[in-house]
Amino acid sequence: MIYFNGKPADLQSLARRYPQSGIEHACAAILAHSHADYNYGSPEELDFELALRRAIVDRSERLRRSGLNFETFRKAYCNARYWTRRPDGGFEVRRGAPASAAVRDIYSNGGAYGTECATAMQIVYYGALLDTVPEAAFDNQFSGMRLMNWHDISPALRETGLMDREPDYLPGDRRYFANPDVNLNTPEWQGENVIDMGDGTYYGHGVGRFCGADIVADLNKNRRPGATREAYLMNSAGRPNFAKLYGIFGQRRRASA
Amino acid sequence: MTAGYLGRVWRSQGAVGLRAAFRTIAKRSREDAVKALNDPENGFPVLYLLAPEAEQLGLENALPERAKYGIWLVATKAGDASRAQNYAIMLGAKSGVDPPQDTLKWIIETGADWDGPRAGRDDYDAAIDLAVAYFATQYADSDTLAKIAELIFRRHRKGLFIHDLVWGFFQSANASALAVIAKYIVSDNNADTELACKLLGLEMPKNSADKVKAYAKHAEWLNENRKYIYLTGEHFNAMSEPHHLSHDEEAKYLGREIHPRTRAPYTPLTSEELTALEVFRAARNGTHGGENV
Numbered sequence A: 001m002i003y004f005n006g007k008p009a010d011l012q013s014l015a016r017r018y019p020q021s022g023i024e025h026a027c028a029a030i031l032a033h034s035h036a037d038y039n040y041g042s043p044e045e046l047d048f049e050l051a052l053r054r055a056i057v058d059r060s061e062r063l064r065r066s067g068l069n070f071e072t073f074r075k076a077y078c079n080a081r082y083w084t085r086r087p088d089g090g091f092e093v094r095r096g097a098p099a100s101a102a103v104r105d106i107y108s109n110g111g112a113y114g115t116e117c118a119t120a121m122q123i124v125y126y127g128a129l130l131d132t133v134p135e136a137a138f139d140n141q142f143s144g145m146r147l148m149n150w151h152d153i154s155p156a157l158r159e160t161g162l163m164d165r166e167p168d169y170l171p172g173d174r175r176y177f178a179n180p181d182v183n184l185n186t187p188e189w190q191g192e193n194v195i196d197m198g199d200g201t202y203y204g205h206g207v208g209r210f211c212g213a214d215i216v217a218d219l220n221k222n223r224r225p226g227a228t229r230e231a232y233l234m235n236s237a238g239r240p241n242f243a244k245l246y247g248i249f250g251q252r253r254r255a256s257a
Numbered sequence B: 001m002t003a004g005y006l007g008r009v010w011r012s013q014g015a016v017g018l019r020a021a022f023r024t025i026a027k028r029s030r031e032d033a034v035k036a037l038n039d040p041e042n043g044f045p046v047l048y049l050l051a052p053e054a055e056q057l058g059l060e061n062a063l064p065e066r067a068k069y070g071i072w073l074v075a076t077k078a079g080d081a082s083r084a085q086n087y088a089i090m091l092g093a094k095s096g097v098d099p100p101q102d103t104l105k106w107i108i109e110t111g112a113d114w115d116g117p118r119a120g121r122d123d124y125d126a127a128i129d130l131a132v133a134y135f136a137t138q139y140a141d142s143d144t145l146a147k148i149a150e151l152i153f154r155r156h157r158k159g160l161f162i163h164d165l166v167w168g169f170f171q172s173a174n175a176s177a178l179a180v181i182a183k184y185i186v187s188d189n190n191a192d193t194e195l196a197c198k199l200l201g202l203e204m205p206k207n208s209a210d211k212v213k214a215y216a217k218h219a220e221w222l223n224e225n226r227k228y229i230y231l232t233g234e235h236f237n238a239m240s241e242p243h244h245l246s247h248d249e250e251a252k253y254l255g256r257e258i259h260p261r262t263r264a265p266y267t268p269l270t271s272e273e274l275t276a277l278e279v280f281r282a283a284r285n286g287t288h289g290g291e292n293v
Helices: A011-017 A023-032 A043-064 A099-108 A117-132 A135-141 A155-161 A212-220 A242-252 B005-028 B030-037 B044-056 B065-078 B081-090 B101-111 B123-139 B142-157 B163-170 B175-186 B190-200 B208-228 B249-254 B271-284
Strands: A002-004 A038-040 A083-085 A091-093 A174-178 A191-196 A201-204 A208-211 B229-231 B245-247
Touching: A002 A023, A002 A043, A011 A023, A023 A043, A038 A043, A043 A099, A043 A117, A043 A191, A043 A201, A043 A208, A043 A242, A099 A117, A099 A135, A117 A135, A117 A155, A117 A191, A117 A201, A117 A242, A135 A242, A155 A242, A174 A201, A174 A212, A191 A212, A201 A212, A208 A212, B005 B030, B005 B044, B030 B044, B044 B065, B044 B101, B044 B123, B065 B081, B065 B101, B065 B123, B101 B123, B101 B142, B123 B142, B123 B163, B142 B163, B142 B175, B142 B190, B175 B190, B175 B208, B175 B245, B190 B208, B208 B229, B208 B249, B245 B249, B249 B271
Parallel strands: A002 A038
Antiparallel strands: A083 A091, A174 A191, A191 A201, A201 A208, B229 B245
16 A cells, blocks of 8 residues: 555545556556555655666666677676776766666667676666656766676665565566576576566566566577476565665656656 | 696796697697697686687587586686587587586696686686685585685685585584684784684674684584584575584584574474473563574
């Protein structure tokens, strides 16, 4: 159930606030009908979370279509105009390059980049924030941005690297398909980071956009000989701390978001 | 790491000098070239560097068997199916290559001190990671785990990629892996301490005295929980603060040792133990998730 400042939200006004069939509506419906309590300081804070969730889903689809290649960290590469490749396979925004331009380049010039699925999730989050907050605020917050897996995350997005069991799973959540019996030769198939797209499909860089059963089948093809355990969707999610992000950016949302 | 003649040439003249020296030997006598390849003092890096020469000279079958396994690992990681298959055939592998323990140990022990021709961006160190995963999964022993840990921390100090190596290391599902990592808590190098704490799920100590305290506390914890350690399946690909190995609280409550890979007790629980477990679960209900023995 949704609360604003400790008071139950009015379901009818929520229904009016978020148009039918949109990601925001789907998320609001799950939150409103949950047995768990979801507290927000204001309707605007809820707006912020739902807009960001919608942007995460939109950016996932855009990244899927961007031509971004899959590469293991050892062979990862990036557009040297905006990024420096670090020895561990991560990327770092070049000094003087705005983080916003560097992130946009990945979406518009995806073929110039190759990386693993966890990095793609970071790119989705940054792309979604670009759609949600003013560019200047984004550049200020993420100056010198680094992209790798969950090892090196901006403090503002630290919580995306933590996987917690949640009472509800929503569109825009980061989920993980684990492959416990992965073939030792291909550790890159030890699991797949995905975004819940809200329509029964998940986007994962390297696998594409498919339903859970298809992703499990893909992972199962990369198990070690004699494997006994199937791949599965973990009962947990990684999420940005939306309240924290609202605190950082909420008062400066993009007019169109 | 590599003390034989070819190893000394590599040390003093680099890869180019090594290859030239080998070609000179091969020109003089094919038999001598075979002998040189089979010098037991050769480490994996030397044979890795000479394998392409041996292949060009049609001498790959004369490589020692442990080098063939090593090159199979390299070709596998490089995605070079034809080369991998060639070595698999030479090894007589009909249903998959399974490198033996002493071979993996040799690859790790002689190969871990070098990062490869392009320092962490080639298939050499990827093959080392793969050797570690094979070794840890099947044969982990404390000495070799310590050597692998050295490699993890050395690569980390250089800023190189370590996540596959860390993942392979913990595939040992061996409590000794935690003890080996814990030694780096008290390192003079704070980067070592930071990584050790991250891998063990500990707070970063503020000073040297705190490092010693943290190490002692972890040793005590490990001693108390060694029988209940299991492989969680968590790793850096999925999350930022993985606990690769953890302890099972229910098993500890019952005092029942568990299998570190399956998390199951070695013998079925008795009805009394099952009842006790229900009481334990009820007592902690609402404070912890449902972990099962």
